[in-house]
Amino acid sequence: MSGSELEIRGLALDYGARRVLDAIDLRLRGGEMVALLGPNGAGKSSLLRCVTGAARPAAGTVLVDGVPVDEFERGTLARRMAVVPGQTVVGFPMRVEELVALGRVPHEHPLLGPRGADRAAIGAAIERVGIGHLRAREVRELSLGERQLAVLAMAVAQGARLLLLDEPTVHLDLRHQVAVMELLRDLSVRDGVTVLAVLHDVTLASHFAPRLVLLDGGRLIADGPPAEVLTAERIRDVYGVDPALVMTPTSRVPA
Amino acid sequence: MRPDRFEAPSDASVKGFSRARTTHRTQSARAALAPAALFLALVTGCQLQPPAATPSPRAPEPTPLPTAASPAAWLTLTDDEGTTVTLAEEPERVISLTPATTELLFALDQGGKLVGRTDFDDYPPDATELPAVATFTGVLIEKVIDLEPDLVIAGGNNFTAAGDVARLRELGLPVLVVYAADLAGVLDDILLVGRAVDAEAEAGQIVGQIDDRIAEVGAAIERLEHPRVFYELGFEPEIYGPAPGSFVADMVVLAGGEPVTTSDPVVFSISLEQLVSQDPQVIVLGDAAYGTCPEAVAQRPGWDSITAVAEGHIRPVNDIIVTRPGPRIGEGLAALALAIHPGAQIDPPDDAGGELCAGE
Amino acid sequence: MNAGVAATRPAVARPAWLESMRHRPLVLGLAGLGLVGIVFVAGITLGNVPVAVSDTIAILAHRLLGWPVEVTWAASAETIVMELRLPRVLMAMTVGVALALAGATFQGLLRNPLADPYVLGTASGAALGAAIALMLPIQVALLGFGLLHLFAFGGALAAVAVVYRLSRLGALNSLTSVLLTGYAVGSLLAAGLAMTMYLAGSNLRQIFFYLLGSFSLASWPQVAIGVPIIALGCAVILSRARSLNGLLLGEETAAHLGIDVRRERLLLLGAASLVTAAAVAMSGLIGFVGLVVPHLVRLVVGPNARLLLPLAAIYGAAFLALADLAARMPGELPVGVVTAVVGAPFFLYLLRRFRAGYEL
Numbered sequence: 001m002s003g004s005e006l007e008i009r010g011l012a013l014d015y016g017a018r019r020v021l022d023a024i025d026l027r028l029r030g031g032e033m034v035a036l037l038g039p040n041g042a043g044k045s046s047l048l049r050c051v052t053g054a055a056r057p058a059a060g061t062v063l064v065d066g067v068p069v070d071e072f073e074r075g076t077l078a079r080r081m082a083v084v085p086g087q088t089v090v091g092f093p094m095r096v097e098e099l100v101a102l103g104r105v106p107h108e109h110p111l112l113g114p115r116g117a118d119r120a121a122i123g124a125a126i127e128r129v130g131i132g133h134l135r136a137r138e139v140r141e142l143s144l145g146e147r148q149l150a151v152l153a154m155a156v157a158q159g160a161r162l163l164l165l166d167e168p169t170v171h172l173d174l175r176h177q178v179a180v181m182e183l184l185r186d187l188s189v190r191d192g193v194t195v196l197a198v199l200h201d202v203t204l205a206s207h208f209a210p211r212l213v214l215l216d217g218g219r220l221i222a223d224g225p226p227a228e229v230l231t232a233e234r235i236r237d238v239y240g241v242d243p244a245l246v247m248t249p250t251s252r253v254p255a
Numbered sequence: 256m257r258p259d260r261f262e263a264p265s266d267a268s269v270k271g272f273s274r275a276r277t278t279h280r281t282q283s284a285r286a287a288l289a290p291a292a293l294f295l296a297l298v299t300g301c302q303l304q305p306p307a308a309t310p311s312p313r314a315p316e317p318t319p320l321p322t323a324a325s326p327a328a329w330l331t332l333t334d335d336e337g338t339t340v341t342l343a344e345e346p347e348r349v350i351s352l353t354p355a356t357t358e359l360l361f362a363l364d365q366g367g368k369l370v371g372r373t374d375f376d377d378y379p380p381d382a383t384e385l386p387a388v389a390t391f392t393g394v395l396i397e398k399v400i401d402l403e404p405d406l407v408i409a410g411g412n413n414f415t416a417a418g419d420v421a422r423l424r425e426l427g428l429p430v431l432v433v434y435a436a437d438l439a440g441v442l443d444d445i446l447l448v449g450r451a452v453d454a455e456a457e458a459g460q461i462v463g464q465i466d467d468r469i470a471e472v473g474a475a476i477e478r479l480e481h482p483r484v485f486y487e488l489g490f491e492p493e494i495y496g497p498a499p500g501s502f503v504a505d506m507v508v509l510a511g512g513e514p515v516t517t518s519d520p521v522v523f524s525i526s527l528e529q530l531v532s533q534d535p536q537v538i539v540l541g542d543a544a545y546g547t548c549p550e551a552v553a554q555r556p557g558w559d560s561i562t563a564v565a566e567g568h569i570r571p572v573n574d575i576i577v578t579r580p581g582p583r584i585g586e587g588l589a590a591l592a593l594a595i596h597p598g599a600q601i602d603p604p605d606d607a608g609g610e611l612c613a614g615e
Numbered sequence: 616m617n618a619g620v621a622a623t624r625p626a627v628a629r630p631a632w633l634e635s636m637r638h639r640p641l642v643l644g645l646a647g648l649g650l651v652g653i654v655f656v657a658g659i660t661l662g663n664v665p666v667a668v669s670d671t672i673a674i675l676a677h678r679l680l681g682w683p684v685e686v687t688w689a690a691s692a693e694t695i696v697m698e699l700r701l702p703r704v705l706m707a708m709t710v711g712v713a714l715a716l717a718g719a720t721f722q723g724l725l726r727n728p729l730a731d732p733y734v735l736g737t738a739s740g741a742a743l744g745a746a747i748a749l750m751l752p753i754q755v756a757l758l759g760f761g762l763l764h765l766f767a768f769g770g771a772l773a774a775v776a777v778v779y780r781l782s783r784l785g786a787l788n789s790l791t792s793v794l795l796t797g798y799a800v801g802s803l804l805a806a807g808l809a810m811t812m813y814l815a816g817s818n819l820r821q822i823f824f825y826l827l828g829s830f831s832l833a834s835w836p837q838v839a840i841g842v843p844i845i846a847l848g849c850a851v852i853l854s855r856a857r858s859l860n861g862l863l864l865g866e867e868t869a870a871h872l873g874i875d876v877r878r879e880r881l882l883l884l885g886a887a888s889l890v891t892a893a894a895v896a897m898s899g900l901i902g903f904v905g906l907v908v909p910h911l912v913r914l915v916v917g918p919n920a921r922l923l924l925p926l927a928a929i930y931g932a933a934f935l936a937l938a939d940l941a942a943r944m945p946g947e948l949p950v951g952v953v954t955a956v957v958g959a960p961f962f963l964y965l966l967r968r969f970r971a972g973y974e975l
Contacts, residue, residue, distance in 0.1 A: 078873025088864055091726035092918040105861045106873040113921045392947045397699055400691050401664040413817040418832050521816040
């Protein structure tokens with residue numbers, strides 16, 4: 001089953017009188033992995049919120065598999081699209097497997113709860129993300145990196161074909177940052193899940209994401225493979241810093 | 256390390272539902288359901304009881320013959336709250352829910368009919384042998400039922416919680432509520448209870464004795480000056496005294512004093528400022544039984560400017576006989592009058608409270 | 616780099632039996648129902664009047680099942696069992712269910728472990744309504760309910776409605792706003808209550824005992840009206856288990872999981888408030904049940920609402936009926952005192968013993 005297609009046409013968003021996004025056109029094919037980059041305040045999270053439906057655009061449309069997002073029935077959209085926030089606050093003590101089980105909420109029977117297929121999906125997601133050894137642990141006792149993996153497992157259990165992530169690697173140590181990015185790439189390449197991740201770490205993004213989208217001041221500045229998007233000049237313009245670009249065997253990345 | 260390709264269960268096709276984000280749902284059905292349930296209760300059965308009249312010490316009409324209310328009733332009475340109480344037969348098992356009633360029943364020589372009392376009924380000493388069916392927290396309804404009374408006498412003005420009275424009536428027991436707002440009301444209640452237990456003659460005698468005492472006190476204090484009297488009910492955490500128009504204020508008047516009262520009928524505390532400005536000439540210690548004695552009062556800071564303190568007119572009294580609306584009320588009046596006018600021509604009662612604070 | 620607080624903490628040791636209980640919710644449920652049964656029988660058999668067990672069973676068989684048993688017991692025993700104890704135990708269980716479910720719901724809705732059924736001002740609203748009702752010189756009785764019940768019920772619902780309006784639950788991220796508004800409205804109403812109590816005069820004692828909670832006036836008409844209302848509200852809450860689960864990680868996540876957050880919030884809030892209002896109207900303010908029972912259950916089986924809600928309901932019923940039994944055996948203690956005295960230390964002990972991730 002292939003990933004969902006995401007199409008953003010002419011998107012504009014206002015916060016009050018301020019226009020935070022303008023004339024955004026973006027298209028992701030099924031199974032693509034895209035990293036959304038830009039300095040603080042560029043509008044990356046706002047763009048994501050327009051896709052998830054948390055924010056209502058002033059103009060333009062967001063289409064998932066060709067259907068406008070606000071025409072989806074709630075449950076259907078939840079089965080198709082999963083959102084991973086940067087931080088997850090857990091209100092009550094809960095175990096990893098219970099957290100992952102929440103991913104099945106859009107699927108399970110309202111009264112009877114999770115059934116065989118749901119339980120299988122939960123188990124598979126835990127294995128897929130590689131946190132089988134943590135399944136009975138309390139979420140609040142985990143490190144931030146492990147917790148983020150658990151939340152990712154929840155999104156995987158949701159069975160979504162479109163995965164949206166808002167700064168999933170913030171606060172994580174290098175090991176877990178890499179683990180998360182590798183998992184995303186794997187989901188995209190092997191499972192065909194469409195991935196759109198807002199990232200703050202340009203280096204990390206250019207290592208793992210085959211396609212980068214650069215935003216600045218609410219506008220789409222560049223869209224393409226890392227080598228094309230991240231020229232020294234552009235980085236200077238957008239981020240205001242002077243990069244040293246290093247060629248590695250697999251890509252050319254800013255250091 | 257990682258298992259095979261993960262298969263997500265197939266998914267239904269997109270439904271054409273509108274998922275408007277600015278849905279304005281009206282208040283949920285829940286909000287409408289609550290008043291609906293209430294309305295249902297109202298519609299399916301309505302019993303409005305007659306509104307309780309403000310307690311008035313009207314004497315009920317004697318009706319020893321069966322009335323139209325119930326052909327077989329032995330007696331129908333109206334209690335102090337205006338409720339009609341029907342007694343099918345002469346009561347043989349009576350439960351008293353006020354100390355005054357317990358005293359009264361013994362005084363009427365009907366103590367043998369008593370089967371239950373409150374746990375603070377302390378007089379006469381025989382009473383303490385009866386089972387207690389009410390405590391500070393309320394009436395022990397199970398115990399009342401178990402004793403199988405045919406008459407329950409309760410205290411009005413929430414002395415016995417109104418809820419408990421209603422519950423006992425719901426369970427089929429005749430409950431006579433008595434409440435005396437002043438001395439005249441006490442006499443009416445004595446007659447009422449006397450009628451209820453078929454001891455009218457004895458009740459009349461007791462009332463006669465009390466009337467004699469009232470007359471005696473009246474004659475003794477007639478020509479005397481009526482000083483301003485503060486009847487202290489308590490001292491901590493605030494100064495407690497009689498409210499205007501209250502039972503105690505009434506007693507003070509009858510005992511030959513001018514009562515110093517609080518500012519409002521529902522307020523029972525008085526500030527030191529107010530007390531000083533009203534400047535009582537006599538202070539009667541109703542709280543003497545709790546250890547408040549004249550010496551201690553004299554030493555209270557700020558009290559020395561009060562005339563009563565300056566001139567040493569602070570006297571203890573047995574609060575129980577002064578305030579309990581029972582057969583000893585006449586003695587209480589006499590004790591109070593003697594506390595206000597120590598030299599008056601009044602036969603001192605037996606337990607006037609002189610032994611309180613006797614160590615001075 | 617790993618900040619110290621972000622490092623993986625060693626797992627807190629949990630005893631093996633607790634672990635195994637977590638995986639056997641059915642066993643817990645059956646044990647709970649068994650406990651309910653035992654407490655039910657104990658509640659009817661025991662009281663401050665001894666009724667022989669054989670008589671109790673015979674009375675129940677005769678009246679409830681219609682068995683032709685020969686009547687060998689006193690009428691008073693029958694009244695005690697059928698009119699006093701049976702409705703009382705049923706009422707205590709019903710209120711226990713209501714408070715436990717309402718507490719679990721508010722904790723889940725507000726994602727706050729300190730939330731209890733009274734967090735949105737229901738307690739103060741009900742208390743103020745009750746106090747006002749007790750002050751009014753009107754006696755109204757509809758099917759065993761007085762003005763007190765109606766006003767308490769109305770007061771509780773009115774308080775929630777005000778909090779809802781004022782905190783503008785339209786916006787998504789408003790949990791803090793709701794809690795603070797609830798606190799503010801509750802405080803305001805409590806001030807009103809204090810004022811009313813000051814002016815209450817002789818009704819003060821009744822208001823005070825209402826505040827402490829009691830089942831002493833439970834009767835069949837109350838059960839007949841209270842149980843359906845609470846059952847309805849509880850059914851709604853139980854049916855929304857999935858939404859409560861979705862809300863565990865916050866409202867935004869819940870929305871992403873396909874939950875109609877506005878509608879679910881309204882339904883859950885409405886239902887929980889309804890059952891709380893009904894419970895408070897009938898039995899006064901009983902604390903700790905709504906706070907402690909959900910936490911205890913959660914400590915054993917985790918936050919999954921599909922397990923938490925039914926188990927909390929079962930154990931809430933058992934706990935409160937048991938507390939009521941303990942309250943009435945020595946004399947009529949207010950049941951709220953018993954729940955506090957038992958609930959607080961037990962809860963503290965459990966928190967210390969099984970910290971299990973609570974970071975308060």
